Amino acid sequence: MLDPQLLRDNLPGVAKKLADRGYQLDVQAWQSLEDRRKALQIETESLQSQRTQISKSIGQAKAKGEDMQPLLDQVAGLGDQLDQSKAALQDIFAEMEQVTLYLPNLAQEDVPVGQDEADNVEIRTWGTPPTFDFAVKDHVDLGAVSGFMDAEAAATLSGSRFTVLSRDLARLQRALTQFMLDTHINEHGYDEFYVPYLVNDQAMLGSGQLPKFADDAFITEDGRFLIPTAEVPLTNLVANHILDSDALPIKMTAHTPCFRREAGSYGKDTKGMIRQHQFDKVEMVQIVHPEESNQALEDMTNHAENILKALKLPYRVIILCTGDMGFSAAKTYDIEVWVPAQNTYREISSCSNCEDFQARRMQARFRTPEQKKPQLVHTLNGSGLAVGRTLLAVMENYQNQNGSIRVPEVLQPYMGGEQVINRAE
RNA sequence: GGAGAGAUGGCAGAGCGGUUGAAUGCACCGGUCUUGAAAACCGGCAUACGUUAAUAGCGUAUCCAGGGUUCGAAUCCCUGUCUCUCCGCCA
Numbered sequence A: 001m002l003d004p005q006l007l008r009d010n011l012p013g014v015a016k017k018l019a020d021r022g023y024q025l026d027v028q029a030w031q032s033l034e035d036r037r038k039a040l041q042i043e044t045e046s047l048q049s050q051r052t053q054i055s056k057s058i059g060q061a062k063a064k065g066e067d068m069q070p071l072l073d074q075v076a077g078l079g080d081q082l083d084q085s086k087a088a089l090q091d092i093f094a095e096m097e098q099v100t101l102y103l104p105n106l107a108q109e110d111v112p113v114g115q116d117e118a119d120n121v122e123i124r125t126w127g128t129p130p131t132f133d134f135a136v137k138d139h140v141d142l143g144a145v146s147g148f149m150d151a152e153a154a155a156t157l158s159g160s161r162f163t164v165l166s167r168d169l170a171r172l173q174r175a176l177t178q179f180m181l182d183t184h185i186n187e188h189g190y191d192e193f194y195v196p197y198l199v200n201d202q203a204m205l206g207s208g209q210l211p212k213f214a215d216d217a218f219i220t221e222d223g224r225f226l227i228p229t230a231e232v233p234l235t236n237l238v239a240n241h242i243l244d245s246d247a248l249p250i251k252m253t254a255h256t257p258c259f260r261r262e263a264g265s266y267g268k269d270t271k272g273m274i275r276q277h278q279f280d281k282v283e284m285v286q287i288v289h290p291e292e293s294n295q296a297l298e299d300m301t302n303h304a305e306n307i308l309k310a311l312k313l314p315y316r317v318i319i320l321c322t323g324d325m326g327f328s329a330a331k332t333y334d335i336e337v338w339v340p341a342q343n344t345y346r347e348i349s350s351c352s353n354c355e356d357f358q359a360r361r362m363q364a365r366f367r368t369p370e371q372k373k374p375q376l377v378h379t380l381n382g383s384g385l386a387v388g389r390t391l392l393a394v395m396e397n398y399q400n401q402n403g404s405i406r407v408p409e410v411l412q413p414y415m416g417g418e419q420v421i422n423r424a425e
Numbered sequence B: 001g002g003a004g005a006g007a008u009g010g011c012a013g014a015g016c017g018g019u020u021g022a023a024u025g026c027a028c029c030g031g032u033c034u035u036g037a038a039a040a041c042c043g044g045c046a047u048a049c050g051u052u053a054a055u056a057g058c059g060u061a062u063c064c065a066g067g068g069u070u071c072g073a074a075u076c077c078c079u080g081u082c083u084c085u086c087c088g089c090c091a
Helices: A004-009 A011-020 A027-064 A069-100 A139-146 A151-158 A167-186 A201-206 A231-236 A290-310 A357-362 A387-397 A409-415
Strands: A121-126 A191-193 A242-244 A250-259 A278-288 A315-319 A331-339 A344-353 A365-367 A378-386
Touching (some): A004 A011, A027 A069, A121 A290, A139 A167, A139 A387, A167 A191, A167 A250, A167 A278, A167 A290, A167 A378, A201 A231, A231 A250, A231 A278, A231 A357, A231 A378, A278 A290, A278 A387, A290 A315, A290 A331, A290 A344, A344 A387, A378 A387
Parallel strands (some): A191 A250
Antiparallel strands (some): A278 A378, A315 A331, A331 A344
16 A cells, blocks of 8 residues: 555655556546545544534533533534534545555656566576577476376366376475575575465455455455465564564565466466466565665575575576566566576566555554654565476476486485486386 | 353553543653662653644544444444354364
């Protein structure tokens, strides 16, 4: 949610920044709502104040045994007037909320202005895409060689966009997860969390998935949501908290499955593990002092990169343009890993500074000893990394001509020292 | 799933439908006292919104949440959520 004060003080400026993000705010309509709100609120509160005063007088009169009737007459008309005024004010508030809940965060100044992913800007690359002296297989074909990846079985169980992994590939995915968690915990200073995979609508609203993106999430019969990312439960851990400033920064990591409807992506990445309804992810979330959020974003991006470096997977970092950023983000770096079979880089991590956008929605604040008034924290989240896509990247980048897959060195301890994944004998 | 109990400020814990944002204690902050500390004493100590240049005043709201009764609700009624105890079931 944007700062409502900002919408009052600098409406044209906000409208312009929203336009950069592809959101057209009807400035006139908003201004007229705001004008009505102000008049109505002042009226309502003044009526309320009058009634309270008279009611108190009635109490006193009664206590002294005086005649209350004149006072009762005086207050008689007030009630209806107040009810009307209140109702009108509530309508205005509701109407305004229907706008504000749908306003995306404003982009930082250094975010490139653009329409879509074509306008994203490459920041840096790491590693060199491997060359193969044979025809490369994609991860689906590699999975077929070992027989440890079974989309058909998954389709029978659940439909499209699911995968069954078995044996060494299942183990490799687990190894990746463990390695990522261990690295973030031991090298990067995150605390490990285990969180619910079902959350309520408040949590989804707090981190910005609701109300706008309800169609992207799976909802249960009793109104809960399967988490689309661990960002939702992790970030909401500080919802409605007033933290001590020395508790910051809070750095959390968790491994969870993620569930996404992938509504609107029909026909995209239908083959293989790129785009699934269910995938595992190791997530990083930081809750920081506002002045430190930009540095934290750089750090967090590096933390995600360190995983790829350790796995020796070539990647590049791009900054998303205003048109391609997520709803809650003020600035986002995507990390894209080299996918040999597609001869291109594909997203494997997204690291965002949401500034106070989520914090305002979920009322996550902190207080310093010097300052009386609590301030909103800044929140950041980043994938570190999407495990399924990492698995796919390892398979393709580490493939041999015969379809076997070398196990990256850092994963070998997690694989019982195994160095190559082969077809089962 | 069944039966019962409960939800009040950072914590503990009062609160006949009437000047209650809410007693009291603890914690915390400031002061007096003291060589220093403790004790004692004095004072302070919620959040949000509106208005405003203002984190000054003033107004409004908030005693789990949402409705209702009433001139007036922490207090009465309804619904929901959560917590606890017992039983059942269960990884």
